[in-house]
Amino acid sequence: MSSKPDSIRTANPVRWPLIGLAALVLLNAVFNPAFLKITVLDGNLYGTPIDILVQGSRTMLVALGMTLVIATGGIDLSVGSVVAISGAVCGTLLVGGHGLAVTLAAALAAGLLAGGINGLLIARLGLQPIVATLILMVAGRGVAQLIVDGQVVIIANPTFEYFSNGFFLSLPVSPLLVGAMFVLTHLALRQTAVGLFIEAVGDNEKASRFAGLAAARIKALAYVFCGGCAGLAGILTASNIRAADAYRAGENMELDAIFAVVVGGTALSGGRFLILGTAIGALLIQTLTTTMYNLGVPPAVAPVPKALLIIGVSLLQSDRVGRWLRGLWPKKEAA
Numbered sequence: 001m002s003s004k005p006d007s008i009r010t011a012n013p014v015r016w017p018l019i020g021l022a023a024l025v026l027l028n029a030v031f032n033p034a035f036l037k038i039t040v041l042d043g044n045l046y047g048t049p050i051d052i053l054v055q056g057s058r059t060m061l062v063a064l065g066m067t068l069v070i071a072t073g074g075i076d077l078s079v080g081s082v083v084a085i086s087g088a089v090c091g092t093l094l095v096g097g098h099g100l101a102v103t104l105a106a107a108l109a110a111g112l113l114a115g116g117i118n119g120l121l122i123a124r125l126g127l128q129p130i131v132a133t134l135i136l137m138v139a140g141r142g143v144a145q146l147i148v149d150g151q152v153v154i155i156a157n158p159t160f161e162y163f164s165n166g167f168f169l170s171l172p173v174s175p176l177l178v179g180a181m182f183v184l185t186h187l188a189l190r191q192t193a194v195g196l197f198i199e200a201v202g203d204n205e206k207a208s209r210f211a212g213l214a215a216a217r218i219k220a221l222a223y224v225f226c227g228g229c230a231g232l233a234g235i236l237t238a239s240n241i242r243a244a245d246a247y248r249a250g251e252n253m254e255l256d257a258i259f260a261v262v263v264g265g266t267a268l269s270g271g272r273f274l275i276l277g278t279a280i281g282a283l284l285i286q287t288l289t290t291t292m293y294n295l296g297v298p299p300a301v302a303p304v305p306k307a308l309l310i311i312g313v314s315l316l317q318s319d320r321v322g323r324w325l326r327g328l329w330p331k332k333e334a335a
Contacts (some may be wrong), residue, residue: 018280043170050172056175057178059282064229066257083234084141085144086233093107230250260282
C-alpha cells in the first residue's frame with residue numbers, strides 16, 4: 001500500500017529538531033547566561049524557559065490538531081481564525097454575565113463546529129483542503145469581528161485567567177493542560193486502531209476505502225478534532241491576554257502550527273504522523289521566536305529566520321539530502 005521511501009520510515013525524524021532546539025538553547029545560554037535561569041517567586045516558577053513553555057503551549061495545541069489533519073493528507077489554514085472566533089465567544093459571553101462553564105462549552109463548540117464545516121466541505125463535498133479551509137480562514141476572521149462588534153472585549157474574570165496565567169504545584173497551568181491533551185491523544189491513537197486508520201487514509205485513501213475503512217468519516221473527524229484544538233487554543237489565548245481581540249488573536253498561528261508539524265517529522269504527503277515530533281517542533285518555533293525577541297529582531301523580519309529554519313530542517317529530513325550526507329562518510333573513512 002505504501003509508496004514512501006524506506007529511509008523516510010526508518011530514519012529518526014525527531015533527531016534534527018532536537019539538535020536544532022539544543023543549538024538554539026546553547027546559543028542563548030552563551031550570549032545571555034540568564035536565559036536558562038529559573039527563579040521561584042511566591043512559590044511559583046518563573047524565567048525564560050517557563051515563558052517559552054507558556055507561550056508555546058497554544059501553538060502546540062493547534063499543531064496537535066494540525067498533525068492529524070496533515071496525516072490524512074490534508075491541511076487546515078483556518079485554525080488561526082477559529083482561535084479568534086473561540087476567543088470572541090469567550091469575551092462576549094463572560095462580559096454578558098454568562099457562567100464560566102457555559103462560556104467554555106460554547107467556545108469549544110464553536111471550534112468543533114468550524115472543524116465540522118471543514119470536514120463536510122472536504123470529506124463529503126470533495127473540495128480541496130487548501131480551498132475549503134481558506135474560505136473559513138478569510139470568513140472566520142470576519143465572523144469573530146461580528147461577534148465582538150469590531151471591539152476588543154476586555155475580560156476581567158480571575159477564574160478564566162487562571163487557565164493561562166495560573167499555577168498548579170508551582171508549575172504554569174497551560175503547559176500542564178496541553179501536556180495532558182498530548183498524552184491523552186497519544187494513548188487514544190496508539191492504544192487503539194484510530195491512529196492506524198488515520199495513517200492508512202493518508203497513505204492511500206482509495207485503498208483504505210476498498211479495505212473497508214470509512215475514509216470520509218475518518219477525514220472529517222480529523223478536521224473536527226483540529227477545530228476543537230483550535231477552539232481550546234482560543235480559550236487559552238483570551239485567558240492569556242485577558243481580552244478577546246478578534247483582529248490579532250491567532251494571527252499567523254496556522255503557519256506556526258504547520259511549521260511545527262513539518263519540523264517534527266510528520267509527512268506533508270500524509271500517511272504518517274509523530275505527535276512527539278510536533279511537540280518538539282512547536283518548542284523549537286517558540287524558542288526561535290523568543291531568541292529573535294531577545295536579539296531585538298523586528299517582528300516584521302521574524303518570519304525570515306523561521307523560514308530559513310524550516311528549510312534547513314526539512315532539507316536535513318529529506319531522503320535525497322540524507323543519502324547525500326550518508327555518502328560523505330565512506331569517502332572520509334577511505335581517506
